[in-house]
Amino acid sequence: MDSLTLLAFARGPMLVIAIAVFVLGILWRLFHLLWRPSKPDLSEPRSTAVVRGALGAIVTRMWHHKTFRERTLAGTLNAYAYHIGLAIVFFGFVPHIAFIERLTGLSWPAVPGWLFATAVAAVFVGLVYALMVRLTSPVLRLLSDFDDYASWVITILPMITGMAVLSLALDSPYPAQPLYPAPLAIHLLSVELLLIWLPFGKLSHAFLVFISRGATGAAFARKGASL
Amino acid sequence: MSAARITVGTADLDHPLDLTSPRLSVEKPAVRYDTQGDRTDSDRLAAAMAAFSQDFGRDAATWLESCIHCGNCAEACHFYLTTRDPKYTPIWKLEPFKRAYKREAGPFAWLYKAMGAKSKVSVAELEEWQALIYDACTLCGRCTMVCPMGIDIASLVGLARHGMSQAGLVPHELWAVSERAAREGSPLGATPKVLKERLAWLADENEVDMHVDLPQAEVLVTFSSIEIMKYPQSLVATARVMNHAGYTWTISSAGYEATNFGMLAGNAEWQKRMTMKMIDAAIACQAKIVVLPECGHAYSAMRWQGANMLGRPLPFKVLHVSEFLAENIASGRIAVTTVGRSVAFHDPCQVSRRGGATQAPRDVLKALGVELRETRDSGDLNFCCGGGGGVIANHRADEIRYKAFVIKMAQMDATGADEMVTSCSNCRQSFDDGQSHFRWDRKMGSLLELVADHLAGPEGIGATARQVATAP
Numbered sequence: 001m002d003s004l005t006l007l008a009f010a011r012g013p014m015l016v017i018a019i020a021v022f023v024l025g026i027l028w029r030l031f032h033l034l035w036r037p038s039k040p041d042l043s044e045p046r047s048t049a050v051v052r053g054a055l056g057a058i059v060t061r062m063w064h065h066k067t068f069r070e071r072t073l074a075g076t077l078n079a080y081a082y083h084i085g086l087a088i089v090f091f092g093f094v095p096h097i098a099f100i101e102r103l104t105g106l107s108w109p110a111v112p113g114w115l116f117a118t119a120v121a122a123v124f125v126g127l128v129y130a131l132m133v134r135l136t137s138p139v140l141r142l143l144s145d146f147d148d149y150a151s152w153v154i155t156i157l158p159m160i161t162g163m164a165v166l167s168l169a170l171d172s173p174y175p176a177q178p179l180y181p182a183p184l185a186i187h188l189l190s191v192e193l194l195l196i197w198l199p200f201g202k203l204s205h206a207f208l209v210f211i212s213r214g215a216t217g218a219a220f221a222r223k224g225a226s227l
Numbered sequence: 228m229s230a231a232r233i234t235v236g237t238a239d240l241d242h243p244l245d246l247t248s249p250r251l252s253v254e255k256p257a258v259r260y261d262t263q264g265d266r267t268d269s270d271r272l273a274a275a276m277a278a279f280s281q282d283f284g285r286d287a288a289t290w291l292e293s294c295i296h297c298g299n300c301a302e303a304c305h306f307y308l309t310t311r312d313p314k315y316t317p318i319w320k321l322e323p324f325k326r327a328y329k330r331e332a333g334p335f336a337w338l339y340k341a342m343g344a345k346s347k348v349s350v351a352e353l354e355e356w357q358a359l360i361y362d363a364c365t366l367c368g369r370c371t372m373v374c375p376m377g378i379d380i381a382s383l384v385g386l387a388r389h390g391m392s393q394a395g396l397v398p399h400e401l402w403a404v405s406e407r408a409a410r411e412g413s414p415l416g417a418t419p420k421v422l423k424e425r426l427a428w429l430a431d432e433n434e435v436d437m438h439v440d441l442p443q444a445e446v447l448v449t450f451s452s453i454e455i456m457k458y459p460q461s462l463v464a465t466a467r468v469m470n471h472a473g474y475t476w477t478i479s480s481a482g483y484e485a486t487n488f489g490m491l492a493g494n495a496e497w498q499k500r501m502t503m504k505m506i507d508a509a510i511a512c513q514a515k516i517v518v519l520p521e522c523g524h525a526y527s528a529m530r531w532q533g534a535n536m537l538g539r540p541l542p543f544k545v546l547h548v549s550e551f552l553a554e555n556i557a558s559g560r561i562a563v564t565t566v567g568r569s570v571a572f573h574d575p576c577q578v579s580r581r582g583g584a585t586q587a588p589r590d591v592l593k594a595l596g597v598e599l600r601e602t603r604d605s606g607d608l609n610f611c612c613g614g615g616g617g618v619i620a621n622h623r624a625d626e627i628r629y630k631a632f633v634i635k636m637a638q639m640d641a642t643g644a645d646e647m648v649t650s651c652s653n654c655r656q657s658f659d660d661g662q663s664h665f666r667w668d669r670k671m672g673s674l675l676e677l678v679a680d681h682l683a684g685p686e687g688i689g690a691t692a693r694q695v696a697t698a699p
Contacts (some may be wrong), residue, residue, distance in 0.1 A: 111548035224583030
């Protein structure tokens with residue numbers, strides 16, 4: 001298989017498969033959770049504002065309580081650094097926007113080159129720092145399993161393969177024909193691996209976070225308890 | 228209404244009060260058993276798995292699937308913070324429960340089984356796990372406050388205990404007091420006979436009206452066995468407050484014990500039996516309000532789980548005694564005098580953080596005119612006393628419980644308050660035991676007793692009316 005055929009495969013059938021697994025996997029996870037039995041709570045609620053409680057928990061849990069700041073600040077800031085960095089890299093880079101536009105017809109302005117470069121640095125530094133903490137903290141070493149390390153590798157892989165594709169100035173227009181088809185194909189395949197893995201492993205926290213926080217927020221609101 | 232009396236001496240001889248030992252519990256048995264019943268390992272495992280499966284409902288499944296292994300929960304747990312042993316990381320205490328879920332009921336259970344990717348949980352693992360979910364978890368829920376995914380770990384531990392109980396894998400002392408409570412109606416031997424004798428003696432000794440088994444009353448008053456056996460002045464304080472407020476109130480010898488060791492052990496059947504006694508008693512006397520004693524888990528068991536035990540909404544209002552006090556002080560039905568001292572308040576986790584009644588004791592303290600000195604972590608973020616969740620009943624847990632208590636001692640000392648009060652007799656017992664162990668020069672008091680000692684009017688200290696009224 002030559003590099004152009006590989007690229008066509010990555011841009012064509014493999015992309016369709018990856019998106020299908022991604023969407024169906026998430027739907028299956030959601031269906032499986034929401035379909036599970038849930039006993040009605042017959043206790044007299046202190047508050048009926050459970051929806052507000054659920055939404056409130058989703059928002060307020062984005063930052064830790066002051067009480068825990070000393071112990072969790074570094075991890076929280078690092079997590080924000082690489083999560084926001086990933087979002088900027090994925091949604092703000094010229095070639096990525098062009099790729100999404102080709103698929104969906106939607107487009108938006110790219111971020112400035114300096115911001116993109118900062119985001120890339122934040123993702124690399126953040127992910128490496130997260131791995132170092134995971135490998136050196138006795139608590140995290142105990143908790144960690146295959147999923148944690150696999151998810152780390154699958155997340156950083158598109159970043160590494162993406163670096164190999166960078167061949168133009170960051171603010172340049174997206175070329176009609178890729179300069180290096182093979183690295184681009186590998187980059188695309190690594191992104192597709194991420195899409196396929198996300199619904200199955202811990203990366204599913206991308207959507208479970210809303211349900212989990214919401215469930216606890218609603219339960220606590222019902223009791224009139226703060227979260 | 229007739230009056231029944233009994234002399235102090237007789238009651239004291241039959242059931243001597245234990246007011247000096249730091250805590251009440253079953254002493255270390257000669258032989259330790261941490262399994263109950265004579266069953267094979269496979270039977271135990273099957274029973275545990277069947278119970279686990281019943282508890283894998285929507286919320287539990289959501290939480291079990293959501294952990295990102297960040298380890299933040301360790302930083303909230305007093306057992307981890309004082310030992311630095313990673314096995315006390317709260318979410319790790321659920322590892323076999325999580326694995327059972329993923330393998331037996333998770334979204335990819337079929338795949339895991341086909342690929343053999345998740346091994347079956349073994350009885351040996353559950354036995355090892357027993358020390359983590361019973362000895363090293365007070366169900367205080369502080370970990371829930373730090374989890375970025377909002378996972379309610381304490382609720383999951385409570386559910387996991389169901390399977391452990393079904394498998395007969397409960398720490399012996401906790402099982403023993405729970406079994407006794409289910410059999411006798413009290414975990415500490417406070418049977419109806421003992422209760423009536425106590426009340427008669429207390430009424431006489433303290434010159435206060437006590438009402439037992441009235442056929443009809445607005446308020447049904449309940450107690451904790453710890454109060455009945457160790458802090459009897461709480462019973463007196465309750466009576467004084469009720470008399471002062473002018474309610475028709477009664478204690479029911481058919482349903483007075485509010486602690487629920489069935490819940491703490493994870494035995495849902497015992498939990499229901501204990502709860503139903505109070506519910507039936509309240510319905511029988513047509514109570515409009517059931518006042519729960521100074522006991523944290525009693526509040527969870529009745530306020531938030533009682534209706535679910537009954538299978539329909541409760542036909543009465545349920546109030547923790549601190550809520551009752553706050554409401555009646557606010558309405559003017561209870562009038563208090565000023566205390567004039569500084570106080571540090573210890574929040575019972577199940578009433579404040581997990582019960583939503585954090586403000587009520589503060590309102591009471593404000594009415595008493597005390598200078599409230601909050602601990603560094605207070606209210607919804609307080610540290611547990613270390614003895615909740617049945618941990619204080621379990622001698623095997625003493626070592627880590629004392630370590631955890633060090634945090635509490637330091638925080639209380641740092642307030643520099645004249646006195647300490649709480650609204651949970653189990654917390655109070657933990658403090659007394661910690662005080663004895665560390666030779667600490669502080670004494671934990673009761674919010675209820677503080678109010679009773681500062682009632683404006685004749686029901687305060689020095690009241691003259693005295694009798695025990697019982698049903699004809």
